[in-house]
Amino acid sequence: MKHALLIAVALMAAPLSLEAQEVFPAIHVVEGQGCECCVKWTEYLQQQGFDVTSEDRFGVLLIQHKIELGVPAEHYSCHTGQIAGYFLEGHVPAQDIRRLLEERPDAAGLAVPGMPYGSPGMGPEDKREAYDVLLIRKDGSSEVFTSYPAADGI
Template sequence: MKKNAVLIALALLAAPVPLGAQDAPGAIHVVEGQGCECCAKWTEYLQEQGFEVTSEERFGMLLIQHKIAQGVPARLYSCHTAQIDGYFLEGHVPAEDIRRLLDERPDAAGLAVAGMPYGSPGMGPQASREAYEVLLVRKDGSSEVFTRYPAGDGV
């Protein structure tokens, strides 16, 4: 009996659970890696930028299963995955790119910043950042550059 209860609990944790704020237009729900400081910093950054944000932590395969369920291509994985208005946001996506995504409403699955580039939101000061790209990810998994951020210009 205990084994069944554990399996049911794991299944419930792995399933995407709609939260109230996740359903609200313009609200961002972030699924963070368990104990990840940069995930928490990105969530705080979004709140400072005026977004309504909820978050939860998932560990290991539960986080990977969530990414798969959202349609994030494995080559673009980062430490957290968020959802807003039917799009995913993978990694340290800047607020201005999220706003542009919502304004333009492209036929896409979401935005991704692969890896964890230093100086992206939540990953250290922009003045000493490394160059990185925000990718627009299409529903077929292909991607194209949405925005380029040059190294260390402090923008």
């Protein structure tokens, strides 16, 4: 009887502990082979609570992956993630990924073109240069999703 009571209490408490934690779909990242900032962005996402898997691709194989996902060439960066049917191109901040998952816009994904200094995985945020996170529509058009101003010291 005592064991049955303990099991019942444990089963009732389990959903509460899961609700207290944010649970996100896994992110799969295709990194440029040997790219240190790709690894740093993947580590950043893990520190932010995302379950992340990754693989290296080089040259044409990496570009082919971006094309297959619908990433416009003018928005390419060094790595491409995928989460819940969206692509994540470049150094997209975790808060923007969370917002994307919450709002679920009719879009292909988010992009941070190039490699802006101070974006996640690209150096300290307190020395950040200004950059935009773009929402990429399924037709390839884009709009600003979030703007990050330059850090005060820049």
